[in-house]
Amino acid sequence: YVTDHVTIADLFSHRSGLPDHAGDLLEDLGYQRDYIVQHLRDQPLSPFRATYAYTNYGLTEAAVAVAKAKGVAWEDLAADVLYKPLGMGSTSSRRSDYDAAGNKAAPHVKTDGGWQVSTTENADSQSPAGGVSSTVQDLARWMRLQLADGKFEGRAVIDPAALNETRTPHYVNSPPRAPAATAGFYGLGWNVNTDPEGRLRLNHSGGFELGAATTVTLLPSEQLGIVVLTNGQPTGLPEAVAEEFFDLAQNGRETVDWLSFLGKVVPAAAASPVSKTDYAKPPAGAAPAKPNSAYTGTYGSGYYGTLTVGEQDGGLVMTVGPAGLRYPLTHFDGDVFSFASKGENAVGLSGVTFTVGGDGRAAKVVVEQLDVDGLGTFTRS
Structure with a gap:
């Protein structure tokens, strides 16, 4: 039933029933995109359109399907439809372009000895979801497109009706946690919410534990947006910078110690679950291994x-x-x-x-x- 009825919107809003981050472990083991998306069919599904679980490869499959319908590779489609028309000359959906760039940020991870240079995995297999390299200058152009409802420097680049469909709530990904609290929604690639004044607020973070963390937040009615890129594993810093920016813009001061708050919340949310067993401490009287x-x-x-x-x-x-x-x-x-x-x-x-x-x-x-x-x-x- 799911195979016959699943849509691009289901996959972009993470309501297909695929489990959280399905396929990511295959990428860790060295499998490429075709193998990974073909084997998503082996995953146990939660109720279709009744559960939310973030999946890089569910979204990737949807994007690749769109590109296939156009008869081109996703990486070329993204460049031809978006990057080139906006003059985003330092943006690419291929890791090789980042590797070949002479001026680029090196990823870092935090160790007991401090921050150390790292190497992120090649994200080409999940390029539509997490494989874009860019700059703040290029992404500022993309934000201008978003805030102008699909126009850039007076030119129509994206159909505004299609663009606004991405901002429509497609699933409740954060139910209210208190009687007077508001719900959080997910659109097509966006967290879709309202701020305390009832204005549409779009946001998304992304990152790699091996050394990158980013966030973008838009307040379209105020023509205001910010993108924050860092070359360190997720610590809450990009989100704190963005929240402080909006706090200063709207309230003239920081109303919350955002770095302290998000410095706890984001790493906890990003951390992979660890085993319930402490394998560093074998039990007393452990049975011997066989030959x-x-x-x-x-x-x-x-x-x-x-x-x-x-x-x-x-x-x-x-x-x-x-x-x-x-x-x-x-x-x-x-x-x-x-x-x-x-x-x-x-x-x-x-x-x-x-x-x-x-x-x-x-x-x-x-x-x-x-x-x-x-x-x-x-x-x-």
Whole structure:
């Protein structure tokens, strides 16, 4: 039913039923766009149009479908329809253009030793959702287009009716939390809300845990907008700058300590869930592991592909995904091991549980980090 009825609007408003950030873990493992969007069909669906869950690859699939209908690649369509007409010469939907740029910001992550230069994953696979590189100057042009209802320097660039459809609430993504509170809505790629004076307020943040955080907020009735770009992992700083800007514009002063407030809220919302088990502390009296031969071999998943477990320096190493990511395994208890996750969606130490049959060999293995939607079981082949 969903296949027959799902629309571009369903995917752009994240009400298709796909689970939160479906497909992102496949990107971490090195899979490309075609494989990822084809395997979204394997995801368990929540009730169609009755649940909201943010999905980079649901939105990507919708954008790619539009480009396919036009007979062009999404990256070219975005450039031809938007970037070039607005003179956004430093904006691209291809990572190679960012890599080739001589003047660009390097991503940073915060460590115990302070801020360190990082490298974000190549986001080309989810380019429509999170793969655009740009500048504040170029994005100011895009904001002018938005505030002028599709016109730029007097020229009609985007159909105003189509543009305003993106600003129409399509789902309640933030129900009221108190009797006198207002609801928050999601349009087509926008958080759609009203401010205390009842004016339309559009907003969206984006970021990578590996070193980028951005936000944009528009108040169309006042012809006012701000975009904030940072080259650090999400800390709440861009959102705090934007909120303080609007506070000063409307109230003449900062009415809330926005950095302190959002410095707690945003990182908490952006953080990936960690395991309920502390794999750094094996239980007292932990059962010993079986010989390495019980676990070594090749396992398969219809969603994640091939996983191999091999020996190295007397221990076990798990290899998974087309990028051939290798994870040394550390024994925890019995047939349970742990590994240090990595990538954009890293969750710290996570578990690997083998099920060993009567023949003394593991028949399957469950990788905890990959099992968030029940798809993390690999069967020996």
